[in-house]
Amino acid sequence: MIPADFNLKIAEIHDDRNRGASELARCCLAILAQAARELPAASGEEWRERLSGLSLELAETRPSMTPLRNLLRCWRNGLAADAAAPLALARQAAAARAEELSERSRRAVIDCARHVAALLGAERTIMTHSFSSTVLASCRLLKEKGLRMIVTESRPLEEGRRLAEQLSVWQVPTVYITEAQMALFVGQADAVLVGADSVLADGSALNKAGTALLALAARERGIPFYVACESFKWRDASDPPPGLEEMDPSELKVPAWPGVTVRNIYFDVTPARLIGAWIDETGVRRNAAQ
Amino acid sequence: MIPADFNLKIAEIHDDRNRGASELARCCLAILAQAARELPAASGEEWRERLSGLSLELAETRPSMTPLRNLLRCWRNGLAADAAAPLALARQAAAARAEELSERSRRAVIDCARHVAALLGAERTIMTHSFSSTVLASCRLLKEKGLRMIVTESRPLEEGRRLAEQLSVWQVPTVYITEAQMALFVGQADAVLVGADSVLADGSALNKAGTALLALAARERGIPFYVACESFKWRDASDPPPGLEEMDPSELKVPAWPGVTVRNIYFDVTPARLIGAWIDETGVRRNAAQ
Numbered sequence: 001m002i003p004a005d006f007n008l009k010i011a012e013i014h015d016d017r018n019r020g021a022s023e024l025a026r027c028c029l030a031i032l033a034q035a036a037r038e039l040p041a042a043s044g045e046e047w048r049e050r051l052s053g054l055s056l057e058l059a060e061t062r063p064s065m066t067p068l069r070n071l072l073r074c075w076r077n078g079l080a081a082d083a084a085a086p087l088a089l090a091r092q093a094a095a096a097r098a099e100e101l102s103e104r105s106r107r108a109v110i111d112c113a114r115h116v117a118a119l120l121g122a123e124r125t126i127m128t129h130s131f132s133s134t135v136l137a138s139c140r141l142l143k144e145k146g147l148r149m150i151v152t153e154s155r156p157l158e159e160g161r162r163l164a165e166q167l168s169v170w171q172v173p174t175v176y177i178t179e180a181q182m183a184l185f186v187g188q189a190d191a192v193l194v195g196a197d198s199v200l201a202d203g204s205a206l207n208k209a210g211t212a213l214l215a216l217a218a219r220e221r222g223i224p225f226y227v228a229c230e231s232f233k234w235r236d237a238s239d240p241p242p243g244l245e246e247m248d249p250s251e252l253k254v255p256a257w258p259g260v261t262v263r264n265i266y267f268d269v270t271p272a273r274l275i276g277a278w279i280d281e282t283g284v285r286r287n288a289a290q
Numbered sequence: 291m292i293p294a295d296f297n298l299k300i301a302e303i304h305d306d307r308n309r310g311a312s313e314l315a316r317c318c319l320a321i322l323a324q325a326a327r328e329l330p331a332a333s334g335e336e337w338r339e340r341l342s343g344l345s346l347e348l349a350e351t352r353p354s355m356t357p358l359r360n361l362l363r364c365w366r367n368g369l370a371a372d373a374a375a376p377l378a379l380a381r382q383a384a385a386a387r388a389e390e391l392s393e394r395s396r397r398a399v400i401d402c403a404r405h406v407a408a409l410l411g412a413e414r415t416i417m418t419h420s421f422s423s424t425v426l427a428s429c430r431l432l433k434e435k436g437l438r439m440i441v442t443e444s445r446p447l448e449e450g451r452r453l454a455e456q457l458s459v460w461q462v463p464t465v466y467i468t469e470a471q472m473a474l475f476v477g478q479a480d481a482v483l484v485g486a487d488s489v490l491a492d493g494s495a496l497n498k499a500g501t502a503l504l505a506l507a508a509r510e511r512g513i514p515f516y517v518a519c520e521s522f523k524w525r526d527a528s529d530p531p532p533g534l535e536e537m538d539p540s541e542l543k544v545p546a547w548p549g550v551t552v553r554n555i556y557f558d559v560t561p562a563r564l565i566g567a568w569i570d571e572t573g574v575r576r577n578a579a580q
Contacts, residue, residue: 153445158544179468210473212474216473257454259462263467268470
């Protein structure tokens with residue numbers, strides 16, 4: 001693999017609209033494992049510098065997605081630790097570390113889903129917004145336990161379709177609605193469960209735009225609102241606030257009206273006080289302030 | 291015009307997704323004016339019965355839209371008052387009354403917009419949801435007074451496009467967003483202004499689905515939320531609650547996944563406590579409870 005191929009891969013991560021933050025972070029780790037093995041370098045120092053640069057570039061492709069930042073920083077720190085090793089060994093160690101981190105993240109999602117399933121229990125109607133691999137993993141555990149789902153389409157690219165399709169395959173009775181109908185349907189749910197792309201140090205959750213509206217509607221009806229994600233999505237208090245990524249306005253598929261600015265911000269922030277509990281691979285943390 | 295033509299017109303009103311409640315009520319009055327003149331009848335009594343039946347049928351086409359109910363009831367009451375007149379004269383009187391009521395409704399929208407414009411003032415950013423002829427009339431009055439608008443697409447049929455297009459023609463700087471982004475943008479508005487299809491006796495407003503979410507987001511950010519509509523949209527306390535019309539799920543354009551029910555409810559109800567003021571042709575009524 002030559003450096004130009006990595007630029008292509010960086011662009012793919014940047015443009016990906018299908019995968020969530022955890023999945024994309026694991027894609028980045030797979031790219032880094034391959035780069036660790038194959039990136040040409042005259043010396044160990046050059047190799048480390050180039051890998052370090054690549055991992056920084058990858059982390060910056062998706063500023064709203066904290067797992068890219070956290071998992072890749074964790075991996076990068078290991079590069080320095082291996083500085084004394086011969087290059088061939090360092091390549092193996094760095095690739096193995098990327099694969100281990102990826103596996104840790106994958107297991108974290110599964111463990112998180114287990115805690116979610118225990119929290120929600122059987123015979124429940126759960127409402128969600130957009131697509132989250134953690135919510136999907138939770139549905140998988142509850143699909144034979146009387147789960148019913150209410151899912152939103154999630155404009156503009158309608159990731160909700162992907163979830164509805166899988167729920168259909170699993171024969172989970174599902175209601176599919178526009179975001180506009182969220183206030184009409186939230187009262188029919190026993191709980192709202194969403195994933196997150198980032199969780200800020202104060203517990204506020206950055207997730208697909210529309211999540212904050214659903215949290216407001218849930219509070220209004222007294223429906224508990226839960227955020228489930230692996231702990232790699234948590235942001236340190238010292239981290240700068242994540243950017244809210246804005247995508248191409250053409251995704252809204254409207255004409256170019258003069259004087260009309262089409263906006264397409266992908267994420268919003270749900271304040272911690274609207275969140276009833278956070279669930280990660282270590283368990284359930286209830287919001288003491290509620 | 292023969293009775294079959296009227297059935298066609300009833301179906302058109304039923305299926306109309308472009309026009310709001312006031313416009314459709316005026317369409318109904320135009321149909322009734324024509325029917326009053328042309329509907330074949332052997333006697334005055336038969337004529338009144340058939341017209342009365344037609345007006346009831348028209349009013350029931352759109353149960354969420356109170357002006358159809360109120361304006362058509364008002365018109366129907368006049369039929370009985372004219373019972374003593376010869377048929378030819380009664381035909382003229384009934385047609386004229388339909389046209390007068392239509393004109394009253396049209397003037398009410400204009401007067402309402404005048405009160406809105408005075409309330410909002412110059413150099414303001416106003417956010418709205420969906421399409422309302424009263425909001426449009428208000429924008430017309432403010433378009434040369436530094437008005438800026440934030441408008442939503444309003445899924446599934448995106449009536450927001452019609453508003454954005456007109457604002458573009460008027461050169462009103464406009465931001466166009468998905469419903470999902472409402473919480474992200476409401477903080478940039480000086481006020482939220484929506485129309486209504488019905489206002490319940492307690493002041494709750496029935497309007498395009500998503501309005502209740504916008505009202506929640508506005509309250510969260512301390513942005514005033516106003517409902518503007520002609521008084522024919524107000525419902526008596528003795529009226530039964532209006533139905534929330536549900537349209538064809540095919541409007542969401544998703545495949546028929548087995549076990550997935552696509553819902554397409556067009557209206558939601560914004561509780562009175564979230565509304566800062568109601569504006570109609572008589573003026574502004576502030577919410578004393580806020």
